[in-house]
Each structure stands twice: as C-alpha cells, then as structure tokens.
Amino acid sequence: MSQSPDERSTGRRVTRRRFLRWTAATVGVGALAAAGGGAWFGATYLRARINTIGKVDFDRALDIPPLAESQMVDGVRTFDLTMQSGEVDLGQGGTTPTWGINGPHLAPTIRAARGEQVEVHVTNDLDEASSLHWHGMHLPAEMDGGPHQTIPAGQTWEPHWLIDQPASTLWYHPHPHGHTARHVYRGLTGMFIIDDDKEAALELPRGYGVDDIPLIVQDRQFNGDGSLDESSSVWQSDGIVGDTILVNGTPGPYFEVTTQTVRLRILNGSNTRPYNFAFDDQRNFSVIATDGGLLEAPVEMNAVQLSPAERAEIVVTFAPGEHVRLQSGPSDTRDRLAGGTDHLDIIEFRAEEQLSGTSQIPDELIAVPRIQESAAVKTRDFALAGYAINGDAMDMARIDEVVTRGDTEIWTVTNFDGMTHNFHVHDVQFQILDIDGQEPPPHLRGWKDTVWLPQGQRFRLIMAFTDYASNEWPYMYHCHILRHEDQGMMGQFLVVEPGESTRSEDYSASNDHDGH
Ligand code: C2O
Ligand code: CU
Numbered sequence: 182m183s184q185s186p187d188e189r190s191t192g193r194r195v196t197r198r199r200f201l202r203w204t205a206a207t208v209g210v211g212a213l214a215a216a217g218g219g220a221w222f223g224a225t226y227l228r229a230r231i232n233t234i235g236k237v238d239f240d241r242a243l244d245i246p247p248l249a250e251s252q253m254v255d256g257v258r259t260f261d262l263t264m265q266s267g268e269v270d271l272g273q274g275g276t277t278p279t280w281g282i283n284g285p286h287l288a289p290t291i292r293a294a295r296g297e298q299v300e301v302h303v304t305n306d307l308d309e310a311s312s313l314h315w316h317g318m319h320l321p322a323e324m325d326g327g328p329h330q331t332i333p334a335g336q337t338w339e340p341h342w343l344i345d346q347p348a349s350t351l352w353y354h355p356h357p358h359g360h361t362a363r364h365v366y367r368g369l370t371g372m373f374i375i376d377d378d379k380e381a382a383l384e385l386p387r388g389y390g391v392d393d394i395p396l397i398v399q400d401r402q403f404n405g406d407g408s409l410d411e412s413s414s415v416w417q418s419d420g421i422v423g424d425t426i427l428v429n430g431t432p433g434p435y436f437e438v439t440t441q442t443v444r445l446r447i448l449n450g451s452n453t454r455p456y457n458f459a460f461d462d463q464r465n466f467s468v469i470a471t472d473g474g475l476l477e478a479p480v481e482m483n484a485v486q487l488s489p490a491e492r493a494e495i496v497v498t499f500a501p502g503e504h505v506r507l508q509s510g511p512s513d514t515r516d517r518l519a520g521g522t523d524h525l526d527i528i529e530f531r532a533e534e535q536l537s538g539t540s541q542i543p544d545e546l547i548a549v550p551r552i553q554e555s556a557a558v559k560t561r562d563f564a565l566a567g568y569a570i571n572g573d574a575m576d577m578a579r580i581d582e583v584v585t586r587g588d589t590e591i592w593t594v595t596n597f598d599g600m601t602h603n604f605h606v607h608d609v610q611f612q613i614l615d616i617d618g619q620e621p622p623p624h625l626r627g628w629k630d631t632v633w634l635p636q637g638q639r640f641r642l643i644m645a646f647t648d649y650a651s652n653e654w655p656y657m658y659h660c661h662i663l664r665h666e667d668q669g670m671m672g673q674f675l676v677v678e679p680g681e682s683t684r685s686e687d688y689s690a691s692n693d694h695d696g697h
C-alpha cells in the first residue's frame with residue numbers, strides 16, 4: 182500500500198518547515214511560545230468555517246449496526262470478528278472503498294453483561310497489520326488491543342477477559358502505532374455495550390434500534406471520484422476535518438421515531454472534530470450517562486459537547502408528528518482548525534403520528550460514589566504540548582510511568598499549547614476532581630475515560646488501579662485526536678504488584694513486542 186501524504190508529512194524537517202510557514206503567516210511572531218501555538222494561529226486564517234445547516238437532504242434511513250452474534254463456549258461468550266476491506270455507498274454517486282468488521286464498513290455492536298467471560302476471535306483479513314482496542318474497558322493490558330497487540334495480516338488474535346464494570350457504552354477501534362488515524366478513518370469503528378442488573382432495573386428505553394439508538398458520529402472528506410480523502414494539507418496539523426457527517430455510516434440520515442422517549446448513545450467517532458450537539462429548537466434533553474456508565478441522576482441540558490472518543494447517553498422526548506434535527510454548533514474550543522467553529526446538520530428525527538410508551542424517566546439513576554481526594558497516594562503531572570506529553574514523544578520501548586496495583590492516584594493533565602487536545606487513559610474509568618480548581622459540572626461527575634482539554638485548562642483526574650498487574654504489558658494514555666496520537670502524543674504505563682518497580686531501562690532491554 183502506498184503511503185498517504187498524511188504519513189509522509191510526519192518527519193521533523195517537514196514539521197519545522199511548516200512551523201516557519203505558520204509563523205510567517207502570523208502577526209506577532211514573538212508571542213508564539215510553541216509550534217502548537219503557531220499551528221493554531223496560522224491555520225485560523227487558512228481554514229474556512231464549514232456550515233451545512235439546511236444543506237443536508239436527510240434522505241436515507243439511519244443504518245443501525247447489527248448486534249454481533251455470539252456463542253457460549255464452555256461458559257465463555259465468544260465473538261468472531263473479521264477486519265476486511267470492501268466498498269459501500271456513502272452518497273458520493275457510486276461506491277467508496279472502505280474498511281469494516283464482518284462487513285464492508287464499520288462494525289457490529291458487541292453486547293455483553295457484567296460478570297460474563299468474553300472471548301473475541303479477531304481475524305485480520307486486511308493487507309496490513311492492525312490491532313483492535315476495547316476503548317473504556319477494564320481488562321488485562323495483554324488483552325487491551327493497543328499498539329503492543331499487533332495482529333499481522335492474515336492472522337487471528339484471541340483476547341479474553343471478565344466483564345467487570347458498570348453498564349456503559351464503550352467502543353472498539355484499531356490502535357496500530359502510528360496508523361490509528363488511517364485505520365479508524367477507513368471505517369474500523371464499533372460500539373461495545375455493557376449491560377448490568379442496576380441499569381436493567383431502571384425504567385429507561387432499551388429496545389436496541391427502536392428506542393435505544395447508537396449514534397456513531399464521524400466526519401469524512403471525499404475526493405471527486407468518491408474515495409475517502411486521506412490527505413491532510415500541509416497546515417492541517419490536527420488531521421482531516423471533513424465536511425460530510427456520517428452517522429453509523431449513513432450520510433444525511435433520518436430516524437423514524439415510534440416512542441415518546443428515545444435514548445441516544447452518542448459516540449464521537451471522529452478522528453479530530455469536537456461536537457457541540459443540540460437540537461434545532463434548543464429543546465432540553467436528559468444526559469443519563471457518560472463514558473463509563475450512568476450518572477447519579479439525569480442532567481437537563483440543551484447542548485452537550487463531545488471530543489473524539491467521548492460518549493454521552495441522552496434521553497429525548499418527542500411529540501407526535503414532529504420533525505427535529507440534531508445539529509452541532511461551535512464548541513468551547515477556539516480551534517477552528519479542528520472544526521470547533523463549524524455548524525453542522527447531523528440527523529433528522531421524524532416522529533410518527535402515534536407514539537408509544539411514556540415520557541417519564543427516573544429522577545434517580547445509580548449511586549456513583551465520589552472517589553475521595555484523600556484516598557490518593559500519588560500525584561502525577563501530564564503536560565500536553567507539541568505532539569508530546571511531558572516533552573516526550575511516544576516510544577514503544579520506553580515505559581513512562583509505573584503504577585502500583587491497588588493504588589488510587591491523581592493525574593493532573595494540562596493543555597499547554599494553542600491546539601485543542603483531549604486525554605484518554607486505558608484500563609480505568611476515572612472521575613474529574615476539578616477543572617482549573619472548579620468543581621466539574623453535574624454531567625461530568627460520572628465515570629469518564631476521556632476528557633476534553635480546551636486550550637490552557639488543567640484537569641485533575643482521580644482513578645483507582647485495582648487489578649491486572651503485569652511487568653510486561655503496558656497500557657496507554659494519550660490525546661485521542663488521532664493524528665496527535667499517531668505523531669507521538671502518547672505514553673505508556675505499567676501496573677505492577679506492590680513492591681515491584683520496573684524501570685524503563687529494564688523494560689526496553691527485555692521486550693520486543695513491537696515487531697511480532
Ligand atoms: Cu480509543 Cu488508546 O484509545
Ligand atoms: Cu482506549
């Protein structure tokens with residue numbers, strides 16, 4: 182496979198040339214402290230806002246990803262997934278070459294219950310190596326599907342683990358080092374829904390595809406021949422920001438509403454774009470869950486922002502016969518380059534004349550005890566700037582942090598440059614202690630695995646590393662703007678048994694996970 186321009190432009194020399202270009206295009210060069218600042222200021226003048234409000238036809242029924250079939254084998258719920266290439270109609274007047282799992286584009290929704298053992302047989306039928314990561318899942322690092330669990334072309338990987346976390350909307354996607362953006366962009370994205378008894382006991386919509394709807398929101402840019410535009414122009418340091426929105430792979434989607442209340446499981450599955458979701462009439466909805474599960478109580482809002490990889494479950498009430506559009510407007514970030522100032526039509530909801538069910542949802546959901554700050558035995562600082570974390574670009578052979586199993590820690594995460602970033606931690610769901618010293622807003626007080634870091638902001642996150650020690654297999658933490666991740670805005674941590682201290686020198690001497 183030939184290299185895309187995106188990959189070719191990753192060398193240091195090019196980066197420096199781009200930096201000079203940005204600074205040359207910018208007034209007040211002296212104010213620029215970092216290349217990131219240059220990227221933002223320069224690009225602001227180079228990228229026009231996109232506004233698709235009123236320009237989307239909404240002429241295709243929303244595709245609902247099928248539920249993945251499973252078999253019980255000796256008490257283990259077993260799934261078969263095959264990564265493959267194919268082509269689909271994405272509204273470009275023909276077909277578009279894409280990648281998918283068990284089909285040409287996107288992936289089936291995996292569903293399993295807390296307490297179940299699962300095993301997934303992942304076969305890579307692509308013509309290059311990939312991996313498959315269970316985003317948001319608490320599981321052994323060896324099963325995590327990160328850059329150390331490469332699946333060579335033609336081979337099968339068989340991770341297995343115990344589902345041991347609350348009901349939630351997780352997702353899965355490839356994570357091959359340096360190529361995650363391209364693999365996700367081509368279509369390798371699926372949802373992973375976890376069920377549990379507490380969620381099942383609540384009066385919430387849960388008819389999959391009927392009143393409980395997955396919404397995988399992704400932007401794409403197309404070439405004239407209908408193929409995916411995978412190039413990033415030289416100033417596009419955030420990667421591709423597309424002008425076409427797909428929901429579950431459907432361009433211009435509508436959904437026929439048959440019930441008074443509908444639960445939407447929204448995943449920002451885009452490589453770069455943040456969204457600020459709201460309905461065209463600014464109606465209120467209830468946010469009931471974030472990345473890692475239900476909130477203590479529904480939070481009434483009329484807009485919710487999601488950076489790449491974040492999820493929100495919302496419940497919306499519809500009146501008979503009405504048509505309502507979900508849209509996205511400018512978000513808190515000033516990052517026009519990342520699409521943060523665009524206006525987008527996303528999906529139209531068309532309510533039937535008779536709607537079944539009720540418009541009520543519970544006042545209280547589940548208990549989400551706050552992790553006390555006093556429980557933390559260690560604080561670590563993570564500074565995000567210039568495609569690096571704490572000044573270091575990702576190195577597969579370097580362990581950046583070693584955590585002791587059983588410990589609760591505070592991770593202080595700060596965005597120090599002019600670009601928008603976010604921060605994702607593998608293995609754990611964390612809670613936000615504060616944002617720039619302020620208590621988080623109610624909808625950010627539940628379990629999270631990814632937080633948005635607008636420019637200059639500092640988040641303090643608290644998390645407990647309860648299980649799964651390994652001296653060999655690390656977990657990742659990284660910016661989930663996939664081009665930033667691929668460029669090196671990622672680090673690795675080990676969770677080790679108390680008393681063990683694995684230093685990075687030992688690690689690089691004894692490991693060669695890279696190539697297998
Ligand atoms: Cu969505 Cu490292 O993950
Ligand atoms: Cu992840």
Ligand code: CU
Binds near residue numbers: 602603662665
């Ligand atoms: Cu970033």
